[in-house]
Amino acid sequence: MNLSRICLAILGLALSAPLFAAPVTPPNILLIYADDLGYGDVGCNGATQVKTPNIDRLAREGLRFTDAHAPSATCTPSRYAMLTGEYAWRRKGTGVLPGDARLIIEPGRTTLPSLLKQAGYHTSIVGKWHLGLGPEGGLDWNREIKPGPLEIGFDYSYLIPATGDRVPCVFVENHRVTGLDPQDPIQVSYTQPFGNEPTGLRNPELLKMHPSHGHNQTIVNGISRIGYMTGGKTARWVDEDIADVLTRKAIATLEQRRTGPFFLYFSTHDIHVPRVPHPRFQGKTGLGPRGDVIVQLDWCVGEVLAALDRLNLATNTLVILTSDNGPVVDDGYRDQAVEKLGDHRPAGPWRGGKYSAFEGGTRVPFIVRWPGRVKPGTSSALISQIDFPATFASLARRPLAPTDMPDSFNVLPALLGDAATGRETLVEHAGPLGLRSHSWKYVVPSKGPKRNLPTNTELGNDPAGQLFDLAKDSGETNNVIAAHAEVAQKMAAQLEELRAKGHSRPGFQPAP
Numbered sequence: 001m002n003l004s005r006i007c008l009a010i011l012g013l014a015l016s017a018p019l020f021a022a023p024v025t026p027p028n029i030l031l032i033y034a035d036d037l038g039y040g041d042v043g044c045n046g047a048t049q050v051k052t053p054n055i056d057r058l059a060r061e062g063l064r065f066t067d068a069h070a071p072s073a074t075c076t077p078s079r080y081a082m083l084t085g086e087y088a089w090r091r092k093g094t095g096v097l098p099g100d101a102r103l104i105i106e107p108g109r110t111t112l113p114s115l116l117k118q119a120g121y122h123t124s125i126v127g128k129w130h131l132g133l134g135p136e137g138g139l140d141w142n143r144e145i146k147p148g149p150l151e152i153g154f155d156y157s158y159l160i161p162a163t164g165d166r167v168p169c170v171f172v173e174n175h176r177v178t179g180l181d182p183q184d185p186i187q188v189s190y191t192q193p194f195g196n197e198p199t200g201l202r203n204p205e206l207l208k209m210h211p212s213h214g215h216n217q218t219i220v221n222g223i224s225r226i227g228y229m230t231g232g233k234t235a236r237w238v239d240e241d242i243a244d245v246l247t248r249k250a251i252a253t254l255e256q257r258r259t260g261p262f263f264l265y266f267s268t269h270d271i272h273v274p275r276v277p278h279p280r281f282q283g284k285t286g287l288g289p290r291g292d293v294i295v296q297l298d299w300c301v302g303e304v305l306a307a308l309d310r311l312n313l314a315t316n317t318l319v320i321l322t323s324d325n326g327p328v329v330d331d332g333y334r335d336q337a338v339e340k341l342g343d344h345r346p347a348g349p350w351r352g353g354k355y356s357a358f359e360g361g362t363r364v365p366f367i368v369r370w371p372g373r374v375k376p377g378t379s380s381a382l383i384s385q386i387d388f389p390a391t392f393a394s395l396a397r398r399p400l401a402p403t404d405m406p407d408s409f410n411v412l413p414a415l416l417g418d419a420a421t422g423r424e425t426l427v428e429h430a431g432p433l434g435l436r437s438h439s440w441k442y443v444v445p446s447k448g449p450k451r452n453l454p455t456n457t458e459l460g461n462d463p464a465g466q467l468f469d470l471a472k473d474s475g476e477t478n479n480v481i482a483a484h485a486e487v488a489q490k491m492a493a494q495l496e497e498l499r500a501k502g503h504s505r506p507g508f509q510p511a512p
């Protein structure tokens, strides 16, 4: 063959290659991680009472998953698992943390950001953290705040330390509280109130939003919180501005990263309590503040997508939008979420919600967009956010060390829409553990209450254990454990083996 023929052959091959082919450089990764956003809270998953045009646009331009999961039905364990690739239920101390907890991910350990950093990514987090900060034995919030995200693999951090409803109500940028006046030092306690600092319990007359359960300690910005703080008056956030502040920071981070791949973990405060939208979003839905903060979240998504377009980053950025756990209606403040719910179904077709072992606890909105590579559509592949470390490692072409990420699976073909299936099994975690395998779901016997009374959530406890065939009964209404005892026994044994072994990733080897 002469040279021109070879050239023609190569050209022919290139032309016949599919449009959605693997590009040569790994993409940027923008992970938009909403808080408590339910499967049914977004238009693309069926919501009609609240409009989410930007999230719907992402879904139109990307791949929408119908069986994607947060690792747990609450925040801290989900985020722990997502960043470490280890199921949180394997570790003590990974439940919902108070705002003065120490950092629960050991510095030096391979994490999602550290492995991307080693692969040449610039890594940043903007938003909710909730994995603890500082060493064992207490933190002085007026000094250097470490260890934290920068010690476990992030190059930049701008944090809500715990949650919007937990003190301290300040932002932490890298190692410092922002806007802090040294003459007015911050003190934080989860056991003792401070002097005359008003609390929701003693001074309800000062509140603009009242608690429905808990949340009656220090008052910040007219809202009482979990925990006590004093001082730091100039550093305290204004709830109405949190979405604006975080979105601005996220966009500034994008603007600074015009060269080299980046990983931005944009971890929104919305739609967690307290739900206090900026005035421009107040009353935008008939659902009260819970609906209005969904609209606010959608605005944040629109702003970062617009920034990607403006900066010419959209084509080479893999965007993922998902949530840390399922939805809850009354999560501790009297914000009319229950009264105004109407026929809006926050969990969509799934049973239960936040805190629940039913699918609503962990089956969350999940959209992947990577223009030119991920073909728009829907996928019913079973995947979990715990798979991000192994999957992104594969995307960045950096093999995992055998001793890292004990429970993270490489589901890249499913994530990119090249494969219709993802995992074969997945452990779901609320109170009791559940195991998914093909269309079966097994929930271990557990004696807890059927419902969490304050939040009115079905927790999914049943002393006899439960077995559902999701292919026939996606709403988990028909417990078939008696009729299929042998399936339940097999799955119970499988779950027990997985637990006892300490890891589940194929190829994982415990460190000697």
Ligand code: NG6
Residues within 6 Å of the ligand: 035, 036, 074, 075, 076, 096, 130, 163, 165, 213, 214, 215, 226, 272, 273, 325, 331, 332
């Ligand atoms: C609960 C809080 C709830 C919320 C949750 C954590 C009370 C009564 N309830 O303990 O309001 O903060 O913890 O939510 O205090 S999460 O999304 O961060 O997991």
Ligand code: CA
Residues within 6 Å of the ligand: 035, 036, 074, 075, 272, 324, 325
């Ligand atoms: Ca949450």
